[in-house]
Amino acid sequence: MRGLLSILLLLPVLAHAEAPWRLSEVCPAGFRPEQGRCYLQSLYGEYASLQDSGVGGLKTGLPPLREGFTPQQIDLGRLMFFDPLLSGDGTLACSSCHQPSKGFADGRGLSIGINGQLAHRSAPSLWNVGFLKRLFWDARASSLEEQMEGPLYSPIEMGNSPEQLLKSLNESAAYPPLFKQAFGDSAISLDRIYTAITAFESSLVSLNSRYDLYANGVHEVLSKDEIEGMNVFRSFVARCAECHTPPAFTNQQIAILGTPEPDGHAFDSGVQAVTGDASQRGGFKVPTLRNIEFSAPYMHSGRFETLREAVAFYTGGRGHAVPEGEKLNLHWHIWEPNLTDREVDVLVAFLKTLSDESFMPPLPSAVPSGLRPVIDGKSN
């Protein structure tokens, strides 16, 4: 089986052998080079934040970004991200579940992994993921490198193993020279693979939304309703900004909300399953809300189909969706704000001002393995 697979994989690679791959020599959009490495240039670059926390109000400095990768590393990561060679059976890429046209999520309640298996949670957006210090809904990984070992080797996601991953990349004709361009020699190691994909993920930056223009003094770009929505968002009645704090629209903390699971699904104990701490039962990482309009359905379980439903959750009453018999330490900002329908509407209108995909990376029409790149969930 393995042998057959490598033969299958080899065939298309040979077809590419004549046109050698060149990795990009320029930094991606929004990044300027400094001594060959790429650093973010953004509207927020000159602002400070209290205690360097990266949380605050409109004109507040960002949390630290994973940056300083070379253009070649970022570009190599981009190619691997879309390359199904990275999965155990050559059918899934990262982009199967993190699709550019769906806010780098997949439009599904629960993602589908290898052999059609259902993942346990909903795929989060990857926009601005390089600003996060903890990853996964339950915050169980503390770096992008550590995070990606999850999907790569999970038997229900990409179903690969470290040995096979190294073997298939080494056996492909195109990858070793690309690693040479990115790292100086053609040795392929797990660390280099992780570095390159991390480099690419960190380049998925979205900070030029209409909201960002407003925050930086261009007040006329938001409509009256949108401003009203922003004021509800940061009000101490809705309290959204207390957790989804600008400029990243997450304070990167764990909060217990008591959002519902899809019908028939068991309660997800969230952070408790990672730390064993019962007081954290049902806790999840506060997600960013940037580009949120593209990544429906919402919450860790994908339970809410629309943004309006997700927002309306907060005015359903403290603990209204907590299953009977569950005792959760609900967060103190989860309360009874009694938002009006109009307030929910303008909140949704405001959330849509957080959309900006102007730094969408180029989507590859071919990937080094010669397999068909996975774009928007399909092999093209």
Next chain:
Amino acid sequence: MKNPIRLGLLCLGLLCSMPSLWAADIPVKDGESIQDAVNKASPGDVVLIYPGTYKESVYIDKDNITLRGVVEEGKWPVLEGEGKRNDAILYSGNDFTVEWLTITHYKGNAIMGQSGNNFTIRYNKVIDTGVYGIFPQFGKNGLIEYNVLSGIEDAAIYVGMCDNVDVRHNEVFDNVAGIEIENTRHALVENNYAHDNTAGLLVFITPGLPIKTTFDVILRNNFVVNNNTPNFGAPGSIVSKVPQGIGIVVMAADDVIVEGNIVSGNKTAGIVITDLAFITDISSDPESEPNPDRLVFLDNLMFDNGADPVAEVKALMLTQFSRTGPDILATPGSAQEQDNCIINRERYTSFGVKKWSECERKSTADVLSYRIPGGAPSEPVTATNRTKLLYQGICAGCHAYNMRMIGPPTLAVQALYRNDAQGIADYIGEPHKVRPDYPAMPSQGHLSPELRKEVAEYMLKVTK
């Protein structure tokens, strides 16, 4: 010239600090809208609010704006929330001042800041607003003085996640929490009158917030009297867990100095020093250090505290064969350790302070203020510098002066367009593919035509 923007902003900052050059008074009369005036205001302007009733929420996302009530023969301007509006005043700008207003009946807060350095909040009367009265958050360098607040179901004055704040000469009563300093450093709480709250003064670390520490806080010369109001905090809120009858609570905060306060008539205890175990039913946060370290308790006048303590305190005191609560209560655990200190301990009734050491520091007279001399840096965005900000923040992420980035070099663009700013403005509103070896440029159509023209003109003038 590593930071051209910062330099530009600095010069403008200098100009802005000479308000006489720029400031205008914008009057608002009864029946008119404060927000309309704020929308018209430029940095340095003062919005003068005349007596009358203003039924609105006001937000200030500009720098260096003052909202000043005009009080005439005892008649005040009143912001009236009618129980249905969210917050009365929401500011994010730097150098913001709000004064001489009466604020009442809002669902959320009376005055709330989200970032915004160098704030001044003074001479306001806040009555029965929903959650907090005055709540600056994420601000550096602020002054809160001469405000009177009552009837608030959480903290009347809540300094949350701030640095360098003075809170003085305020009166807070009939609230759940009088003055709360939370996840904040360098705060001076002085000469306030906190009475008839559930608890008078609170210095906390609350777990689960993005800024984790509270330290370097002085509580000095306050009256903390008769704080025995039954707790009417919202279910689930942190303060709803505070037992009634406490003058001062120090929870998990470090380097707190308590000096010269008059603390009396608080029925559970005069002061409680505790670790995070004080608050139950909240999710634990391994990044919050739970212990109150290095408390310094100098001379304070304490009497008549603990007349009728809550059950937990009663139970503790019974172990000492007493039925009344103490002036000073250090709860079991680290609050009782010797890194805390006290002078003249024999004057007080106490629990748990046996191991406390003698303080070396005897007075805080050397600290006059915790605000930053000259203020915290603030970088006002004005009509003149925002073009530069936009160019540096957006265009320069893809266009360098004389080097290929994702987009072609600015030099090449300048050669192509020469003096045709309008041409650039049109192109960036609706870019089309020009160069086969470059990706497409994303549209900047969300910028108004005027702004596109301004940025275009800027691009043509860039020289490095």
